Amino acid sequence: MRIVAEELNYVYSEKSKKLAVHALNGVNLTIEAGDFFGIIGKTGSGKSTFVQHLNGLIPTDSKHGKLTVGEFVLSNKKCDYKALRAKVGMVFQYPEYQLFAETVFEDVEFGLKSFYPNLTKEEKEVMVKTAIETVGLNYEEIKDKSPFDLSGGQKRRVAIAGVIVSKPEILVLDEPVAGLDPQGKKEFISLLHTLHKTTVKTIIIVSHDMNLVAENCNKIAVFCDGKVAKVGTPKEVFTDYENIKKTGLDLPLIAFLTQKLQEKGIEISTNLTLENFIKEVFKKHEEVKAKQREGGNR
Numbered sequence: 001m002r003i004v005a006e007e008l009n010y011v012y013s014e015k016s017k018k019l020a021v022h023a024l025n026g027v028n029l030t031i032e033a034g035d036f037f038g039i040i041g042k043t044g045s046g047k048s049t050f051v052q053h054l055n056g057l058i059p060t061d062s063k064h065g066k067l068t069v070g071e072f073v074l075s076n077k078k079c080d081y082k083a084l085r086a087k088v089g090m091v092f093q094y095p096e097y098q099l100f101a102e103t104v105f106e107d108v109e110f111g112l113k114s115f116y117p118n119l120t121k122e123e124k125e126v127m128v129k130t131a132i133e134t135v136g137l138n139y140e141e142i143k144d145k146s147p148f149d150l151s152g153g154q155k156r157r158v159a160i161a162g163v164i165v166s167k168p169e170i171l172v173l174d175e176p177v178a179g180l181d182p183q184g185k186k187e188f189i190s191l192l193h194t195l196h197k198t199t200v201k202t203i204i205i206v207s208h209d210m211n212l213v214a215e216n217c218n219k220i221a222v223f224c225d226g227k228v229a230k231v232g233t234p235k236e237v238f239t240d241y242e243n244i245k246k247t248g249l250d251l252p253l254i255a256f257l258t259q260k261l262q263e264k265g266i267e268i269s270t271n272l273t274l275e276n277f278i279k280e281v282f283k284k285h286e287e288v289k290a291k292q293r294e295g296g297n298r
């Protein structure tokens with residue numbers, strides 16, 4: 001399912017002259033099926049408002065631009081928002097606070113009830129078990145526990161199980177690694193890649209963490225003042241140093257180092273992953289050494 005936003009607008013408290021806040025000011029953006037897409041931008045740039053449109057949590061209409069998600073035209077009055085929500089799963093910031101049921105099983109099962117009310121008990125069990133195992137938890141061990149007795153990382157996984165249980169094609173996560181320690185972050189990102197390979201087609205993450213998006217996303221959109229200021233691969237976005245600065249963001253570490261080397265006349269071509277950067281630096285080093293040897297032999 002491809003996502004296309006055209007001139008999408010949103011105003012909080014639109015009817016009030018005093019309180020109105022223009023959160024989206026003509027967003028134009030296409031997210032392809034299969035993308036691991038990153039949305040960045042400083043606080044207040046409209047990231048959360050935008051992603052909450054994608055499953056109709058913030059409904060839109062034809063007066064506010066156009067938004068389509070696969071076959072769903074969200075700006076159309078007749079859009080079946082319920083069917084849409086089964087296809088677009090949304091994981092909020094600190095999803096562990098969304099847990100509420102007495103057991104992990106019930107919590108995950110809840111995600112199924114509204115979308116698939118006619119499933120048998122056995123069918124539900126299979127789906128809940130699959131979801132719990134997909135997020136890397138042991139079903140038998142965890143299903144009867146209270147979600148409140150789990151570790152932070154486990155809670156976050158259960159919350160995601162409760163979203164993927166309805167088999168969405170698109171998974172949207174707002175600040176997914178906020179509050180996790182470095183190891184927790186690493187494990188969580190690895191889970192997202194597993195989900196991307198096995199379970200959901202498209203992943204969209206909203207993040208403050210430039211390193212995280214540079215290393216993990218195939219495409220990035222930079223939000224600024226309710227608009228998309230730039231969209232492209234991490235390399236395209238983060239080598240446009242001037243524009244990144246203008247949007248008030250920091251460069252990811254690798255892009256920063258690449259820029260510093262460039263200032264010294266050393267051109268490194270990298271896709272901005274640490275592994276690739278190190279490889280390219282060694283390559284450059286070998287080139288320089290070879291040139292020096294050549295020079296010495298003359």
Ligand SMILES: Nc1ncnc2c1ncn2[C@@H]1O[C@H](COP(=O)(O)OP(=O)(O)O)[C@@H](O)[C@H]1O
Pocket residue numbers: 012013021022023041042043044045046047048049050
């Ligand atoms: N519930 C709300 N009511 C009024 N204004 C809001 C609300 N949520 C966000 N805003 C405002 O809308 C703008 C965009 O916010 P948001 O989408 O949360 O940005 P981001 O996620 O990039 O930090 C900001 O000016 C913010 O203050």
Ligand SMILES: [Mg+2]
Pocket residue numbers: 047048049
């Ligand atoms: Mg936000």
